[in-house]
Amino acid sequence: GAGVSQTPSNKVTEKGKYVELRCDPISGHTALYWYRQSLGQGPEFLIYFQGTGAADDSGLPNDRFFAVRPEGSVSTLKIQRTERGDSAVYLCASSEGGAGTYEQYFGPGTRLTVT
Amino acid sequence: AQSVTQLDSQVPVFEEAPVELRCNYSSSVSVYLFWYVQYPNQGLQLLLKYLSGSTLVKSINGFEAEFNKSQTSFHLRKPSVHISDTAEYFCAVSDIYNQGGKLIFGQGTELSVKP
Numbered sequence: 001g002a003g004v005s006q007t008p009s010n011k012v013t014e015k016g017k018y019v020e021l022r023c024d025p026i027s028g029h030t031a032l033y034w035y036r037q038s039l040g041q042g043p044e045f046l047i048y049f050q051g052t053g054a055a056d057d058s059g060l061p062n063d064r065f066f067a068v069r070p071e072g073s074v075s076t077l078k079i080q081r082t083e084r085g086d087s088a089v090y091l092c093a094s095s096e097g098g099a100g101t102y103e104q105y106f107g108p109g110t111r112l113t114v115t
Numbered sequence: 116a117q118s119v120t121q122l123d124s125q126v127p128v129f130e131e132a133p134v135e136l137r138c139n140y141s142s143s144v145s146v147y148l149f150w151y152v153q154y155p156n157q158g159l160q161l162l163l164k165y166l167s168g169s170t171l172v173k174s175i176n177g178f179e180a181e182f183n184k185s186q187t188s189f190h191l192r193k194p195s196v197h198i199s200d201t202a203e204y205f206c207a208v209s210d211i212y213n214q215g216g217k218l219i220f221g222q223g224t225e226l227s228v229k230p
Contacts, residue, residue: 004158033217042119042205042220043159056217091159102147102166102209104218106159 004107012113021077021110023092030097037089082114117142121221136191136224138206146208148189153203
């Protein structure tokens with residue numbers, strides 16, 4: 001079956017602009033995660049959704065970052081007033097959700113470059 | 116809070132040689148442990164995981180990892196590597212009291228297998 005997909009695969013934007021990154025999880029997966037991976041680093045947690053609600057948003061770096069999942073499937077990560085330091089690969093993952101489901105399936109990522 | 120340290124950023128090794136990728140973690144609570152692999156131009160994939168029970172866990176492609184609670188380690192080993200094992204390997208932990216929650220990753224180890 002189809003895995004996690006992310007669009008766009010690459011995004012170049014100017015400092016100060018607004019961007020949206022989209023994630024389509026595996027069908028039926030209720031849990032969805034966003035991570036950010038900077039060059040030479042491991043993925044860093046941003047936010048976790050269980051269904052439509054954000055169960056843990058402790059990793060969002062500041063109020064310029066916001067994510068939604070209005071229907072419990074597709075999620076959008078929104079970044080306002082982008083800064084050069086936001087340049088990274090943004091990864092989305094999904095899992096079946098609920099107790100005892102530990103494997104997170106990752107998408108290919110969106111490479112964001114802020115110039 | 117948890118943290119993960121991968122002691123080697125790069126590990127070059129010749130084909131058919133043994134390899135060990137080291138991972139140490141820090142946590143005030145019990146954790147689940149994971150190794151993810153990222154092959155060139157692909158997304159992160161789960162390689163193996165420790166949840167409970169036997170402290171030695173194995174993957175289908177010959178890797179194994181052993182959970183050592185006293186040393187807070189989860190080192191990854193393979194007795195004989197192949198060229199196709201060339202990839203970046205990430206160790207990760209999650210809080211057992213937050214099932215289905217976020218993963219905390221190490222910085223990654225780049226395994227380079229040479230002929």
